[in-house]
Amino acid sequence: MNIDSIKDGIVIDHIQAKKGLDIYNALKLGELDCSVAIITNAKSNKMGRKDIIKIDKNIDLDLNILGYIDPNITINIIENDERVDKYHVELPKEITNIIKCKNPRCITSIEQELKHIFILTDKEKRTYRCKYCETLNEE
Amino acid sequence: MRHLIDIKDLSVQEIDELIGVAKDIIAHPEKYQEKCKYKKLATLFFEPSTRTRLSFEAAMMELGGNVIGFSEASSSSASKGESVSDTTRMVGCYSDIIAMRHPKEGAPLVASLKSTVPIINAGDGGHSHPTQTLTDLLTIFCEKNRLENLTIGLCGDLKFGRTVHSLITAMSRYKNIKFILISPDELKVPEYVKKEILEKNDIPYIETNDIEEHIGDLDILYMTRVQKERFFNEEDYLRLKDYYILNKEKLEKAKQDLCIMHPLPRVNEIAVEVDDDPRACYFKQARYGKYIRMALILKLLEIK
Numbered sequence: 001m002n003i004d005s006i007k008d009g010i011v012i013d014h015i016q017a018k019k020g021l022d023i024y025n026a027l028k029l030g031e032l033d034c035s036v037a038i039i040t041n042a043k044s045n046k047m048g049r050k051d052i053i054k055i056d057k058n059i060d061l062d063l064n065i066l067g068y069i070d071p072n073i074t075i076n077i078i079e080n081d082e083r084v085d086k087y088h089v090e091l092p093k094e095i096t097n098i099i100k101c102k103n104p105r106c107i108t109s110i111e112q113e114l115k116h117i118f119i120l121t122d123k124e125k126r127t128y129r130c131k132y133c134e135t136l137n138e139e
Numbered sequence: 140m141r142h143l144i145d146i147k148d149l150s151v152q153e154i155d156e157l158i159g160v161a162k163d164i165i166a167h168p169e170k171y172q173e174k175c176k177y178k179k180l181a182t183l184f185f186e187p188s189t190r191t192r193l194s195f196e197a198a199m200m201e202l203g204g205n206v207i208g209f210s211e212a213s214s215s216s217a218s219k220g221e222s223v224s225d226t227t228r229m230v231g232c233y234s235d236i237i238a239m240r241h242p243k244e245g246a247p248l249v250a251s252l253k254s255t256v257p258i259i260n261a262g263d264g265g266h267s268h269p270t271q272t273l274t275d276l277l278t279i280f281c282e283k284n285r286l287e288n289l290t291i292g293l294c295g296d297l298k299f300g301r302t303v304h305s306l307i308t309a310m311s312r313y314k315n316i317k318f319i320l321i322s323p324d325e326l327k328v329p330e331y332v333k334k335e336i337l338e339k340n341d342i343p344y345i346e347t348n349d350i351e352e353h354i355g356d357l358d359i360l361y362m363t364r365v366q367k368e369r370f371f372n373e374e375d376y377l378r379l380k381d382y383y384i385l386n387k388e389k390l391e392k393a394k395q396d397l398c399i400m401h402p403l404p405r406v407n408e409i410a411v412e413v414d415d416d417p418r419a420c421y422f423k424q425a426r427y428g429k430y431i432r433m434a435l436i437l438k439l440l441e442i443k
């Protein structure tokens with residue numbers, strides 16, 4: 001199967017197979033006005049199978065959240081048919097409205113329109129705690 | 140503008156300064172009796188608490204200020220569905236500083252995000268109670284004349300007891316502190332407190348369920364109540380509530396200058412016969428609570 005290469009844009013590669021749609025939703029790519037391709041179950045020497053997302057425009061996306069979802073993901077920035085940058089995204093220091101606090105005693109369970117914010121407290125163990133009640137996020 | 144949401148919001152130096160002011164208030168109360176004249180403290184207590192609320196109110200009154208507020212959620216607009224954030228912004232229009240107790244953890248932090256006046260966390264669920272910790276630190280300093288070189292025994296419910304976790308956090312910042320953690324197996328200090336505070340700061344500790352084995356080593360014995368409201372199962376509560384009862388007999392092996400503390404209310408974990416022992420400091424501790432809250436109100440209102 002062939003998908004056209006992109007001239008200017010972002011390629012999110014090495015996504016765990018079948019997780020592409022989750023990332024599409026987390027980054028709200030459906031709201032963009034450019035072409036976005038999700039390739040699922042592509043062959044990968046490293047991973048066996050993987051998903052890839054191609055975004056046909058160099059836009060300013062908050063990609064930090066990808067570091068939380070899957071640290072193995074690689075980001076490729078394409079300009080004039082050339083890859084000008086390739087990197088892994090670091091764990092974000094703070095994540096908003098991606099995970100919900102499960103502590104029934106947390107203020108987020110009752111306060112209207114309060115954002116669910118988690119703070120990175122241990123980088124090595126990938127530990128996040130609720131900003132309000134400090135409850136650990138159990139993945 | 141500063142708030143006090145968690146004890147970690149204060150540096151060791153700031154805590155030392157608060158203790159210094161509290162000691163000066165104890166020595167010269169007359170100097171402070173008009174410091175907060177025409178200022179108002181609002182006590183927003185979304186769940187009942189006798190000690191903490193009265194302590195805050197007494198503190199403000201002794202500074203010459205006034206107090207407004209409510210003592211349960213049913214008498215506030217929260218019962219009409221108002222958010223914590225809105226209630227706080229509204230109360231900020233009528234007061235200079237707010238002390239908030241709320242059953243939901245993190246509520247005072249949410250309040251502080253949009254508040255126009257300083258917020259003091261007066262206890263949020265099982266999460267944090269920084270003014271109790273300040274009270275404990277002032278008590279230790281006044282009774283032992285130091286916050287360093289201490290062996291501290293914590294006894295009772297070390298799992299759910301937020302005062303215990305906060306005290307461990309606060310004391311871990313001082314030199315040469317050792318903890319003896321005395322509890323039944325079901326109520327041990329949570330792993331994250333041991334790993335993220337004690338072990339991270341190289342603080343020596345011993346876990347035991349035998350209070351008598353180590354009582355002779357202690358400079359401080361901090362007793363806690365097994366709280367019924369933290370248990371989902373009544374059977375477990377009944378089995379564990381009488382696990383430790385401190386009495387004269389157990390105190391025979393203790394040091395003569397031991398300081399026995401308890402955040403109160405006490406149920407039966409300290410026998411009444413201990414109250415007359417000069418080492419019993421828990422009622423003095425309640426008094427110290429008023430003085431440290433006076434010092435805190437002055438600090439947050441930036442009154443010298």
